[in-house]
Amino acid sequence: MREVRATDLPHIREIYNYYVANSTVTFDEDAMTLTEWRDKFYYLNKQGMPFIVAVSPAGQILGYALVSPWKQKKAYRFTVENSIYLGAASTGKGLGRELLAELIKRSKTAGLKEIIAVIADQGADASIKLHRDFGFEEIGRMGKVGFKFERWLGTILLQKSLK
Template sequence: MLEEEYQERRRLPPHLRTPAPAEAPFEYTLRDARAADLPAVREIYNHYVANSTVTFDEDAMTLKEWKAKFAYLTKLGMPFIVAESPSGQLLGYALVSPWKQKRAYRYTVENSIYLGPAATGKGLGRVLLAELIERSKAAGLKEMIAVIADQGAEASIALHEKFGFEEIGRMGRVGFKFDRWLGTILMQKALK
């Protein structure tokens, strides 16, 4: 018997076949970050620290550091949002932080968006950035800056371009991670 015939004979007739289970819809809710979210936020961020060049951090952030950052951003009234699955799993987060510490920069922020592995490629980054922009406008912020690695972050560049961010500059060889030099691309959007 030929292999093809054997395979054909092993198949059930269509009326007896069990359909493949449909993939569950990707569901989430967006909400303000809470202190209880910080362990999950830390895990998402530290995955990128250890495995990618999208952040130039080389050392994992501690929970103590995240708590301090959360308290600081809360004090300043800066948007910090999370996406949560129906089961309570944190899928990703987005926040803005002051661009520089000098008071004259107080209306300019830098954005950060990070997704957990289960949430990549499903459009959540786009949803988080849209919400972050709206909340930043509502907070009275005027300019948003994205600082994006010049290698391995093509999706982030494309996402920001779709939201009207324009490239305003590049800095070459300003970071050294994983035994190679990296640069950054600066993008900016006016929040009107």
């Protein structure tokens, strides 16, 4: 595990865009461009937000995790939303667990207090279980707030307090 570098962004874009095109775990419908990823990278870096990658011994990016501001209003500055995405060949091997553990650790070090996970209510059972295993508690559900692949989708909100 290490901090993301600008040179990692094409690989991160590839991982993320796979999920955009093939799943409902993200509600994005359009692939993110490299420019959009660069903007996000520099913004999160400026905000002091953890953004990490898991790297194979050969140097291949296997997955990534980040936190980003929950809302733009200043009073929310200690609350973040997390995102974890794995390359298709890296799922089911405990890598998501390692990324989330490191992300929580770095979020505490950064002085953050609350992490929110917004997870699709369909097709994301592994993510829900992972977050619950780390002490995230369900705080709400929103039904039919997204429409992708010709069907309505809801979200499950989970929260963890960092002490």
